[in-house]
Amino acid sequence: MLYIARGEELLRYSFGGGHPMNRSRLEAFYRALDESGVSYNVFKPVMANLEELLLFHDEDYVKFVQLASQRGYGYLDYGDTPAFPGVFDAASYVAGSTLGLVKLVLREECRGFNPMGGLHHAMSSKAGGFCVFNDPAIAINYLLEKERLRAVAYVDIDAHHGDGVYYEFEDDPRVIFFDIHQDGRTLYPGTGFKYEIGRGAGRGKKLNVPLPPGADDADFKVAFDEGLAFLEQHDFDFLLLQCGADGLMGDPLTRLEYSEASHRYAASALRRLAGEKCGGRLVAMGGGGYNPGNVARAWMEVVRALA
Numbered sequence: 222m223l224y225i226a227r228g229e230e231l232l233r234y235s236f237g238g239g240h241p242m243n244r245s246r247l248e249a250f251y252r253a254l255d256e257s258g259v260s261y262n263v264f265k266p267v268m269a270n271l272e273e274l275l276l277f278h279d280e281d282y283v284k285f286v287q288l289a290s291q292r293g294y295g296y297l298d299y300g301d302t303p304a305f306p307g308v309f310d311a312a313s314y315v316a317g318s319t320l321g322l323v324k325l326v327l328r329e330e331c332r333g334f335n336p337m338g339g340l341h342h343a344m345s346s347k348a349g350g351f352c353v354f355n356d357p358a359i360a361i362n363y364l365l366e367k368e369r370l371r372a373v374a375y376v377d378i379d380a381h382h383g384d385g386v387y388y389e390f391e392d393d394p395r396v397i398f399f400d401i402h403q404d405g406r407t408l409y410p411g412t413g414f415k416y417e418i419g420r421g422a423g424r425g426k427k428l429n430v431p432l433p434p435g436a437d438d439a440d441f442k443v444a445f446d447e448g449l450a451f452l453e454q455h456d457f458d459f460l461l462l463q464c465g466a467d468g469l470m471g472d473p474l475t476r477l478e479y480s481e482a483s484h485r486y487a488a489s490a491l492r493r494l495a496g497e498k499c500g501g502r503l504v505a506m507g508g509g510g511y512n513p514g515n516v517a518r519a520w521m522e523v524v525r526a527l528a
């Protein structure tokens with residue numbers, strides 16, 4: 222069974238109609254979900270509490286977001302991520318919902334999808350790239366520190382490099398990291414090069430595969446198969462997937478040219494892999510995607526693969 226986080230609370234994570242990260246993308250997905258007739262369970266959004274936010278974020282940063290949320294204007298970073306009234310609660314619902322799905326998947330045999338999750342650019346002490354709280358990083362620390370899992374696999378197929386997860390866990394051997402993205406020389410955040418394979422004890426536990434602008438489904442498959450072979454070599458107890466839809470052709474922010482077939486391929490393969498490696502425990506997070514039609518198509522393939 223698949224649980225999908227769904228509710229007005231998640232639509233509140235929206236920077237307004239003039240900003241690429243606005244509610245129309247999530248609305249398009251929920252509409253497609255209703256029209257598809259796919260059967261799933263609704264997971265009602267829950268807020269992360271302070272203790273949960275502090276599993277990853279610094280207290281000063283959490284306070285800064287709280288104040289910016291009360292003030293309701295200005296930026297949370299250098300100019301990509303605006304503050305709005307209630308941004309703290311909205312971001313806490315995103316983080317709490319990913320964490321809630323993770324806890325549910327630990328308890329019962331099911332999979333989870335938080336379409337608003339996957340805010341992979343937020344660092345422990347700062348916002349970035351439309352991301353306020355890094356829900357995958359909070360979930361990873363929960364699994365490692367609270368549940369004492371030995372290792373967690375994090376797979377990221379968003380067009381942008383998952384820098385917030387990569388750099389914060391670069392030297393942690395318990396985080397098996399695989400990320401396909403558009404070459405950092407041509408896209409924000411400008412990182413995720415082939416030579417970035419982890420550091421210290423984490424060396425060899427990370428795989429970054431940058432693709433050039435124009436890369437299509439065939440290129441994706443070659444890169445993804447390299448990642449699958451890498452993941453096969455490691456043991457882990459939980460699998461997280463950030464399935465950003467901004468790599469599909471026609472996204473306004475990127476220059477990759479996948480179709481939703483890439484999402485189908487990735488999600489099906491990872492469901493199989495999770496079955497082999499970690500008792501099927503898998504939670505997916507939506508990530509980016511700024512063409513609402515593409516977002517709906519890509520995530521519906523993820524839903525069909527996990528349902």
Ligand SMILES: [Zn+2]
Pocket residue numbers: 379380381465467508509510
């Ligand atoms: Zn992205």
